[in-house]
Amino acid sequence: MRSWERIWIGTTIVLMVMATLAVFVYAPREAKMGDVQRIFYFHISTAWTGFLAFAVALIGSIAYLRTRAARWDQLSHAAVEVGLVLLTMAIITGSLWARPVWNTWWTWDPRLTTTTITWVVYLAYLLLRNAVENPEIRARFAAVYAIVAFVTVPITYLSARLLRTIHPIVLGPSVSAEAQGQFGLTPRMVHTMVLSLIAWTLLFSVLLWMRYRVQRAHEALEGMEASIEASFR
Amino acid sequence: MSLRPALQLERISKAFGPQWVLREVSLTVRPGEIVALMGPNGAGKSTLLRVVATLLRPTSGWVRIGDFSWPPDGARIRAQVTLLGHQPWLYPDLNAAENLRFYQRLYGWPEELGAVDAALRRMGLAERARDPVRRFSRGMLQRLALARAFLSPAPVLLLDEPFAGLDVLGLEEAREAIRELVAQGRAVVVALHDPAAADFAHRVVVLVGGRLVAEGSPTDFLEKTLQELYQARMDRRPISAAERPLRPSEGNFLSTRGMLSDGIRGISMAPAEVEGIRSAFPMRLQRHGLRAFQALLWKDLRIEGRARETLTPLLTLAGLSLFLFGAAFELRPDLARSFVPVFFWMLLLFASSLGVGRMMASEIDRGTWEGLLMVPGDRSVLFAGKAIVHSLLLGLVTLLSLAAAGIFFNLSLWDPAILLLLALGVIGLSGVTTLLAAIAMATRARELLLPILLFPVAAPLVIAGIQGTRAILEADPAGESIWLQILLAYDLLLCAVAWIVFEEVASS
Structure with a gap:
């Protein structure tokens, strides 16, 4: 591992520990919801990094179609995989929060529905990759699908703002009178949230980089295996 | 020199x-x-x-x-x-002359009077010009494919x-044509x-x-x-x-x-x-797009009109679904207003996946997809042509199902706002399904993969359609307006993206 990688990963670990401590120690207990509100810091951070991952996948896909360089396809693939894990965490943490606050694990609210749609769309991306053998065509189809898939991301973002939803909007003005679990942010809550967002974004970048490197190594190995096979033919 | x-x-x-x-x-x-x-x-x-x-x-x-x-x-x-x-890139449900005329238009070749007949004559097919190609032997298919190649001014x-597959006479005719x-x-x-x-x-x-x-x-x-x-x-x-x-x-x-x-x-x-x-053959690519688009439309509608390979199964599916849904739920009118939109839009989604998937699969299975990809100029004309044909078919299925649903559920669905929502839905679904079918049909799990790719991407569109139709039936103008806007925005976004990236799929 190179020295800058060690610094990068070390910083991420330190910030993640600090952010977790801030969530449980520094941030105040929310008056109405109590300790369960603390899950909000994880929920918003994983949701943000999840959607960030899909944006990276979009950029990687456009870059692949323009350059045909395999590294962009590998980056997109890695970003979708990491993004799916993060979005899964966002959905699970949201559900854990909803149980005591909304009195249900799940409800067909527009925000929840559209987030799940995004999750399924990117799961389909992985299934598509699995269904194409030719690496060049696989990369091209995956890039096209990742671009189409990203159309669902702004819909998810806007759904809580345009439609009647019970999902709270903590950042920015809420337009839905039906939002349940809405709360104001105190300065300490803001500090904790900013720290969490930075720490999780760094964690995302580390995970993305590692998955990307594994992906590159895997494809290089496949290429070597095919060359060896071809030389025996 | x-x-x-x-x-x-x-x-x-x-x-x-x-x-x-x-x-x-x-x-x-x-x-x-x-x-x-x-x-x-x-x-x-x-x-x-x-x-x-x-x-x-x-x-x-x-x-x-x-x-x-x-x-x-x-x-x-x-x-x-x-x-x-x-x-050979030939359509079995068109006759020999129609096949040549289709490619002549699609590729923007000069449509000189008698050129098709002369090409058929040259390859010994003048007598069979009006016969459907499905009746042709392997050797005759090859003669017709050669006739198409010789028609080209490229x-x-x-x-x-x-x-391959030519008899001695055909071989000599082909060699002579090449020499010419x-x-x-x-x-x-x-x-x-x-x-x-x-x-x-x-x-x-x-x-x-x-x-x-x-x-x-x-x-x-x-x-x-x-x-x-x-x-x-x-x-x-x-x-x-x-x-x-x-x-x-x-x-x-x-x-x-x-x-x-x-x-x-x-x-x-x-x-x-x-x-x-x-x-002598300067392609007027800018102007050619419209001609190629018309050729595609003409070809697909003519084949569908003759074979009804997609329309009949889709109408049967719609009829059966209506019958089963109606018989199973026996909906009262107030419940029907809530449930029928769900049924209707789900039917549209399934019809889109099955119908468009079938039409794209036919092109690939017949080997004619490659022939279409040889269209000069921007290949997004193929996307436009296919998406419009799919929209027309889905639109027809929708209208007939709408009439049947009105009878079975005693519910008037002939509201201009519902028709507008459905038209938007049909166009959006046709566009995105055309793109995704072109992807899925080139993979090994194509029948299964198309709905897996399509359903999540089309879900916001279908949900907006269901909620919008419900809002219209329940006389909720605010809801109607917002869902119509969402549907329109998603439609435009999806179709624009599909149009832009189609060339990438086509060139795979």
Whole structure:
């Protein structure tokens, strides 16, 4: 591992520990919801990094179609995989929060529905990759699908703002009178949230980089295996 | 006096993943020249022709015709070449003349009076011009495919095993037609495996293991010579001088043969005459798009009108679903207002997946998809044509189902706002399904993969449609307006993205 990688990963670990401590120690207990509100810091951070991952996948896909360089396809693939894990965490943490606050694990609210749609769309991306053998065509189809898939991301973002939803909007003005679990942010809550967002974004970048490197190594190995096979033919 | 080459291949390499199929192939073909491309099975002959025809993108190297290079300018190169591939690219439900007329329009070839009949006559098919192609034998299909190739005014003809399946008479007619074309100054590259069939070529080049290994006149390559040449390359031993009429130097193959002089046997074109042929077919690509679009529409609707391959099963599916849904739920009118929109939009989603998937699968299974991909200019015209045809079919299914639903559920759905929502839904679904079907049909799990790809992407559209229809039925103007806006925005976004990226899918 190179020295800058060690610094990068070390910083991420330190910030993640600090952010977790801030969530449980520094941030105040929310008056109405109590300790369960603390899950909000994880929920918003994983949701943000999840959607960030899909944006990276979009950029990687456009870059692949323009350059045909395999590294962009590998980056997109890695970003979708990491993004799916993060979005899964966002959905699970949201559900854990909803149980005591909304009195249900799940409800067909527009925000929840559209987030799940995004999750399924990117799961389909992985299934598509699995269904194409030719690496060049696989990369091209995956890039096209990742671009189409990203159309669902702004819909998810806007759904809580345009439609009647019970999902709270903590950042920015809420337009839905039906939002349940809405709360104001105190300065300490803001500090904790900013720290969490930075720490999780760094964690995302580390995970993305590692998955990307594994992906590159895997494809290089496949290429070597095919060359060896071809030389025996 | 030297002539401008009709076709130049510069160090073309092609890899499928880690496997190299072509390596550094360089070749120049002069106007009025027939070059026979020979090689053992799997040598890369078809791949090379497909690269030249822009159906495959070279991993490295360029194809040059006139002032254009591929990559990147595949759209313009396609206007300069005609490919006769392994598949005849013919539609069984059209007759012979209709098939030729369709390609004439799709490719923007001049529609001169009697040209189609003359091409059919030349290949001995004049008597069968009005017969559906499904009644044709293998040899007749090949004759018709050749007739299409000969109808083309393109300066470069690429023929992949053009004599396969032809009888002796057909073989001679085809060779004679090719001679006539080169006499007009066209350049012909013909992939062959039989050395005896190559005697009409001016030059023979031999491709083994993806590399051009030898060049000479047809008399240089007797069957025995070729066998030894193939074997030597397969065994990776050096080719002896006796086995090898000419070995190309590393890099530019033609550099060993000198430049484009008029010293090739049988070519007697004056340069001015050749330039005349090249400029006789200036593709008006900008204006061509509309004509190609009309041709696609005409072809698909005519085939569907005759075979009803998609419409009848979709209408049956819709009828059966309506019956089962109605019988199972026995909905009261107030509940019907809530449930019928769900049923209706789900039906639309399934019909879209099944119907569009079937139509795209038919093109691929018949081998005609490649023929469509050879359309000169921007291939997004294929997207537009297909999406419109799919919209018309889905629209028809929707309207008939709407009438049936009104009767079964005692619910009037003929509201202009509902019709607008459905029209938007049909257009959006057709657009995105056309793109995703083109992807899914090229994969190994195509029937299963299409709904997996489509349903999540189309889900916001369907949900907006359901909620919007409900809002209309329940007289909620605010809800109606917001869902209509969401549907419209998503429609536009999806169709625009699908339009932009379709070329990438098509070129795969």
